[in-house]
Amino acid sequence: MGYQGDVFGGGSGPxxxxxxxxxxxxxxxxxxxxxxxxxxxxxxxxxxxAAGAVLEIRLGDDxxxxxxxxxVDRSGDQVLAWERQDEYYYLWVQKSPEGEGSPxxxxxxxx
Numbered sequence: 001m002g003y004q005g006d007v008f009g010g011g012s013g014p015x016x017x018x019x020x021x022x023x024x025x026x027x028x029x030x031x032x033x034x035x036x037x038x039x040x041x042x043x044x045x046x047x048x049x050a051a052g053a054v055l056e057i058r059l060g061d062d063x064x065x066x067x068x069x070x071x072v073d074r075s076g077d078q079v080l081a082w083e084r085q086d087e088y089y090y091l092w093v094q095k096s097p098e099g100e101g102s103p104x105x106x107x108x109x110x111x
Contacts, residue, residue: 022054022056022080022081022092023054024054024055024056024092025049025050025053025054025055026045026049026053026054026055026056027055027056027057027058028041028042028045028055028056028057028058029057029058030042030057030058030059030060030064031058031059031060031088032060035063035064035067038059038064039064039067039068039071042055042057042068042071042093043071043075046075046077046093046095049095050095051095051096051097052094052095052097053094053095054080054092054093054094054095055092055093055094055095056090056091056092057090057091057092057093058088058089058090058091059088059089059091060087060088060089064089065082065089065091068091069082069091072093075096076096077093077094077095077096078093078094078096079091079092079093080092080093080094
């Protein structure tokens with residue numbers, strides 16, 4: 001079964017309060033996936049989105065959040081907001097305008 005973009009499974013528990021205020025063009029739930037597949041899926045999803053579009057990501061652990069924040073920073077995309085709600089983190093990322101990227105050279109990920 002292939003990935004279908006807008007998937008926050010009908011869920012158990014309340015959704016973050018800010019979720020209603022933050023508008024997103026697409027949602028991605030990587031809370032049950034392992035590194036590095038979850039990070040690759042986030043980058044691939046962002047790559048398919050239009051410039052300026054917002055991706056809302058639900059994830060479940062601190063390591064993935066830290067790695068994703070670094071990857072987004074390097075890519076030139078922008079983290080609009082993130083918050084923890086119960087056992088999940090929610091992250092809103094805006095796709096950078098085409099051709100823009102971070103001017104810094106790649107740095108190793110820290111764990």
